[in-house]
Amino acid sequence: MIISHYMKDEHRACDTHFAAAEQAAANGDWAKAEEGFITFSNETLTHFKKEEEELFPAFEAQTGSSEGPTQVMRFEHEQVKSLIGKLAHALEAQDKDAYLSLCESMMILLQQHNMKEEQMLYAMCDRVLPSDVKEETLDKMKKVVL
Amino acid sequence: MFSQNGLSLDQAPPLSVVFRFFFTGSIFGMLAGVLILFYQADIFDAHSVAAVTLTHTLTLGVMLSFMFAALFQMLPVIAGVTLKNPIKKANALQYPFILGVLALLFAFNLSAPWLFGIASFLLGGSVLFISFTMLKNILTLTHHSASSKGMLTALISLVLVVILALYLTASLASFTEATYYTAIKEAHYSFGLFGWVALLIISISFQVIEMFYVTPPYPTLVTKYLPNTLLGLLLLSTVVSFFTPLIWVVTDVLLILLLCGYALVTLKRLTQKKRPLTDATVLFWRMGLGSLLLSMLFMGLTLSYDIESIKSLSYLFFTSFSLSIVFAMFYKIVPFLTWFHLNSQGYFTAPMMHEVIHPKTAKKHLYIHIATVAIFAVSIFISELTLLAGLLTMLSFGWMSYQIIHAYLLYIKTQKTGEKFDMNMGNG
Numbered sequence: 001m002i003i004s005h006y007m008k009d010e011h012r013a014c015d016t017h018f019a020a021a022e023q024a025a026a027n028g029d030w031a032k033a034e035e036g037f038i039t040f041s042n043e044t045l046t047h048f049k050k051e052e053e054e055l056f057p058a059f060e061a062q063t064g065s066s067e068g069p070t071q072v073m074r075f076e077h078e079q080v081k082s083l084i085g086k087l088a089h090a091l092e093a094q095d096k097d098a099y100l101s102l103c104e105s106m107m108i109l110l111q112q113h114n115m116k117e118e119q120m121l122y123a124m125c126d127r128v129l130p131s132d133v134k135e136e137t138l139d140k141m142k143k144v145v146l
Numbered sequence: 147m148f149s150q151n152g153l154s155l156d157q158a159p160p161l162s163v164v165f166r167f168f169f170t171g172s173i174f175g176m177l178a179g180v181l182i183l184f185y186q187a188d189i190f191d192a193h194s195v196a197a198v199t200l201t202h203t204l205t206l207g208v209m210l211s212f213m214f215a216a217l218f219q220m221l222p223v224i225a226g227v228t229l230k231n232p233i234k235k236a237n238a239l240q241y242p243f244i245l246g247v248l249a250l251l252f253a254f255n256l257s258a259p260w261l262f263g264i265a266s267f268l269l270g271g272s273v274l275f276i277s278f279t280m281l282k283n284i285l286t287l288t289h290h291s292a293s294s295k296g297m298l299t300a301l302i303s304l305v306l307v308v309i310l311a312l313y314l315t316a317s318l319a320s321f322t323e324a325t326y327y328t329a330i331k332e333a334h335y336s337f338g339l340f341g342w343v344a345l346l347i348i349s350i351s352f353q354v355i356e357m358f359y360v361t362p363p364y365p366t367l368v369t370k371y372l373p374n375t376l377l378g379l380l381l382l383s384t385v386v387s388f389f390t391p392l393i394w395v396v397t398d399v400l401l402i403l404l405l406c407g408y409a410l411v412t413l414k415r416l417t418q419k420k421r422p423l424t425d426a427t428v429l430f431w432r433m434g435l436g437s438l439l440l441s442m443l444f445m446g447l448t449l450s451y452d453i454e455s456i457k458s459l460s461y462l463f464f465t466s467f468s469l470s471i472v473f474a475m476f477y478k479i480v481p482f483l484t485w486f487h488l489n490s491q492g493y494f495t496a497p498m499m500h501e502v503i504h505p506k507t508a509k510k511h512l513y514i515h516i517a518t519v520a521i522f523a524v525s526i527f528i529s530e531l532t533l534l535a536g537l538l539t540m541l542s543f544g545w546m547s548y549q550i551i552h553a554y555l556l557y558i559k560t561q562k563t564g565e566k567f568d569m570n571m572g573n574g
């Protein structure tokens with residue numbers, strides 16, 4: 001379960017930064033909100049990169065399909081990225097209503113996405129990948145930078 | 147394989163499928179308000195026609211409609227089940243269902259055997275059809291989550307509720323001799339309230355509490371064993387009750403313990419949420435779980451004191467439990483779906499969630515809802531207030547209907563006048 005473990009921890013870390021930024025925005029502390037938001041988006045985008053460049057290809061090679069689950073995950077990453085753009089916009093404009101509303105959409109979207117990965121994709125990766133491939137993929141993921 | 151797990155690009159069912167069941171439920175809710183004005187204090191006498199009519203307006207007309215909305219919406223998202231031709235299935239369910247509920251309500255009031263026959267045919271047919279369809283889809287899953295397993299147990303309960311109801315309506319229409327009428331009736335409402343309503347809410351909460359509020363997951367002990375234990379307990383009690391009806395006392399004690407445990411675990415989760423903001427939906431959840439605790443408390447008291455008003459309080463708070471949680475879901479699902487569908491269709495003028503339903507609007511509904519439940523509780527003792535309780539019920543569901551209409555009109559308007567990306571939005 002090394003893949004699940006590592007990736008789940010990253011999801012949780014992103015949630016924490018996101019929540020901090022949301023709370024700061026609600027309090028009108030835009031400097032703190034920006035700090036939290038930047039950490040959140042950098043970590044989320046790095047996490048996506050790890051998945052798209054290391055984990056998904058490893059899974060695709062093992063199962064012989066590049067369509068199906070990984071494709072859906074990539075599509076959802078695009079949805080999340082577009083929301084990150086909109087959030088940045090609202091943050092810059094210090095538009096509290098818009099920022100908090102987009103936060104709501106973001107959380108529902110991202111949590112659904114993370115659940116699918118945790119309950120299905122990561123679990124499958126841990127099951128189908130041979131242990132040496134798993135170790136190797138994990139090492140490579142740890143080295144990915146944005 | 148994986149595609150059967152619902153990871154398709156169209157994760158969400160069409161808007162109209164979900165909205166229509168919320169709308170049907172809220173219209174039946176307004177009807178419940180009218181019925182309260184009409185019957186007044188008679189509703190608190192559990193053996194009256196008034197009580198039976200109101201109960202079925204609420205459980206069938208309101209709750210079952212809302213539960214259909216939740217199932218159509220949640221099956222793809224949390225259980226990974228994609229229903230084929232959702233619009234056709236929704237049509238095949240909705241119209242016979244509405245007519246069936248109305249036929250049943252008239253049948254109670256007119257004691258007309260032929261109306262019980264029509265109600266049985268329409269409701270039995272439509273509800274069993276959709277239950278079997280959903281059950282079949284869940285059973286073909288290769289990868290189960292706690293939620294999908296929970297939904298399985300809830301749907302099995304629903305099937306049993308309907309089958310037991312068919313026995314009851316058949317004896318009311320005098321097609322059969324009602325040898326086991328009392329035992330079956332007890333099993334019918336136990337499966338309805340605890341098997342169907344409570345189990346569905348429980349299994350949906352396993353996933354949405356974590357998803358909407360970013361909380362730690364439920365303990366595995368709860369997600370793994372609670373749904374099966376509840377269902378098993380009800381099944382066993384029903385069988386044993388044909389020999390000793392007293393078994394329900396034991397069952398009730400166990401149900402109280404299990405459901406209070408669930409309510410406390412969930413309340414604890416809500417205090418551990420990572421998102422510190424507390425919006426109306428969190429308060430609706432807290433109110434629902436608090437109501438469940440109160441309902442169980444009064445149910446416990448009825449075991450030692452046979453007082454009609456304590457029973458009424460237990461039913462009232464159970465209703466508040468289920469409605470509060472439906473409202474909590476409603477104020478997340480409707481704005482999210484409206485935004486999500488328009489956004490996925492590429493409209494960059496897609497209204498944001500707060501433009502569909504503003505959080506303040508949800509909070510106003512919360513106050514109306516709290517007032518409704520409070521006035522209801524008092525009117526059990528001061529029957530003159532029943533009138534006010536009825537009016538508040540109409541206001542509460544009227545408020546909800548208006549939100550659905552408003553959201554749907556906004557959706558249609560954006561589709562007609564909104565600006566749109568022409569390319570696939572994924573590349574935008």
Ligand SMILES: [Fe+2]
Nearest residue numbers: 048051073117
């Ligand atoms: Fe991902």
Ligand SMILES: [Fe+2]
Nearest residue numbers: 007051114117
């Ligand atoms: Fe991920």
